[in-house]
Amino acid sequence: MGDGRDAEPGRHPDGAVPPGGVRDIILVVDDSPDTLRMLTDAIEQTGATVLVALDGEQALAIAGHVTPDVVLMDAVMPGMGGFETTRRLKADAALRHVPVIFMTGLTETEHIVEGLEAGGVDYVTKPIVPDELLARMRVHLTNARTAQSARTALDTAGRFLLAVDRAGTVLWSTPQATRLLQSALPSVDGVLMVPADLRKRLLDGVTGSPPAAARLLAADGTELQLSLLGKVGDDEYLVRLVADETGGDEAFLRGLFPLTAREADVLLWLARGKSNRDIAAILDLSPRTVNKHLEVVFAKLGVENRASATFLVMNALRDR
Numbered sequence: 369m370g371d372g373r374d375a376e377p378g379r380h381p382d383g384a385v386p387p388g389g390v391r392d393i394i395l396v397v398d399d400s401p402d403t404l405r406m407l408t409d410a411i412e413q414t415g416a417t418v419l420v421a422l423d424g425e426q427a428l429a430i431a432g433h434v435t436p437d438v439v440l441m442d443a444v445m446p447g448m449g450g451f452e453t454t455r456r457l458k459a460d461a462a463l464r465h466v467p468v469i470f471m472t473g474l475t476e477t478e479h480i481v482e483g484l485e486a487g488g489v490d491y492v493t494k495p496i497v498p499d500e501l502l503a504r505m506r507v508h509l510t511n512a513r514t515a516q517s518a519r520t521a522l523d524t525a526g527r528f529l530l531a532v533d534r535a536g537t538v539l540w541s542t543p544q545a546t547r548l549l550q551s552a553l554p555s556v557d558g559v560l561m562v563p564a565d566l567r568k569r570l571l572d573g574v575t576g577s578p579p580a581a582a583r584l585l586a587a588d589g590t591e592l593q594l595s596l597l598g599k600v601g602d603d604e605y606l607v608r609l610v611a612d613e614t615g616g617d618e619a620f621l622r623g624l625f626p627l628t629a630r631e632a633d634v635l636l637w638l639a640r641g642k643s644n645r646d647i648a649a650i651l652d653l654s655p656r657t658v659n660k661h662l663e664v665v666f667a668k669l670g671v672e673n674r675a676s677a678t679f680l681v682m683n684a685l686r687d688r
Contacts, residue, residue, distance in 0.1 A: 424448030443472035458487035
């Protein structure tokens with residue numbers, strides 16, 4: 369999905385010039401011309417780019433082509449209301465991270481709860497005070513960027529993570545985990561779901577049974593292993609994803625050298641440039657255990673250090 373961003377130099381709503389001069393994109397969804405005019409003028413003065421939708425269907429169509437940084441959503445509109453529009457936005461994995469701020473004259477507690485349950489992060493009552501709304505936007509833009517940056521950093525470090533609920537719904541995932549899971553898991557209305565049998569195996573550890581790794585295959589034949597890290601919310605469970613893209617490399621090394629399966633795993637990750645700490649996290653071992661495995665592996669290969677072991681393994685894999 370292209371984001372269609374304006375590359376012209378601009379400013380964030382907090383007044384800071386963004387890296388590369390990319391402007392924030394704010395999608396305003398409201399059926400009132402007066403409200404749209406007032407919000408557009410206020411937001412554009414901050415240097416952000418404003419996209420306008422008059423109803424829910426139009427908002428979904430725009431978001432399907434241009435990913436906004438924040439959505440300002442009127443709760444009550446003709447046709448598809450703001451709550452249902454937000455549910456549909458949040459059902460799209462590519463848009464789930466976008467904060468939605470509701471704007472409405474509805475002030476009853478039940479309406480506020482419905483908006484938050486639909487996926488909104490904030491609720492502003494009409495008549496809108498532009499300065500207050502811009503301040504709330506700044507907060508949610510910062511929070512959304514921080515969360516996305518953290519997930520990207522985890523991805524870059526080789527830690528593919530996701531969170532699921534008891535029903536098996538994938539609540540969020542790091543970018544590379546999303547890429548791998550999209551070809552391996554079924555989706556319902558655009559939301560990835562862990563099948564019931566895998567979900568039971570994965571979450572058994574929560575009820576006291578030893579958790580077992582849940583395995584599945586991606587479309588390209590890559591074996592994916594899901595393992596539970598723990599419960600992080602009322603109904604949110606953190607899961608690590610490990611992709612075995614070796615194509616039989618582990619079995620090949622075991623046939624070439626007198627290695628156990630675990631020693632071959634450790635050696636492969638070493639050859640891929642991972643540190644002992646990274647290998648420990650990937651294979652769910654302690655760093656001390658990884659060190660002991662490597663001592664044995666170096667002895668079996670007749671080498672003295674990581675560089676020599678890596679050289680030997682890469683040559684063997686290249687020439688097989």
